[in-house]
Amino acid sequence: MATIAARSLNSPVASLSKVKPADARRLSKLGIETIRDLLMTLPFDWEIYGAPRRIADLGDGESSNPSDLPFVGVRRGGRQFN
Numbered sequence: 001m002a003t004i005a006a007r008s009l010n011s012p013v014a015s016l017s018k019v020k021p022a023d024a025r026r027l028s029k030l031g032i033e034t035i036r037d038l039l040m041t042l043p044f045d046w047e048i049y050g051a052p053r054r055i056a057d058l059g060d061g062e063s064s065n066p067s068d069l070p071f072v073g074v075r076r077g078g079r080q081f082n
Contacts, residue, residue, distance in 0.1 A: 009036035 007015055013035060014024040032038050 007035060009034065009039070011035050013038050 013019050013027050032041055
């Protein structure tokens with residue numbers, strides 16, 4: 001059985017087995033040096049569905065599930081995805 005190296009959130013991303021040196025250099029250019037930086041980085045096209053709401057504040061039949069909202073196609077690379 002393989003042993004797993006102990007890491008902390010302050011460990012460099014290069015300590016992750018799937019991160020190659022070239023990947024670590026690219027991540028560094030984005031300001032991502034540690035595992036914490038990697039976990040705290042949100043995608044650039046993050047979609048916001050509104051402020052968080054408590055379940056107790058929802059009305060009858062009202063959903064807070066983003067999958068219940070109508071889908072809006074995202075345009076990337078000149079193609080329309082629906």
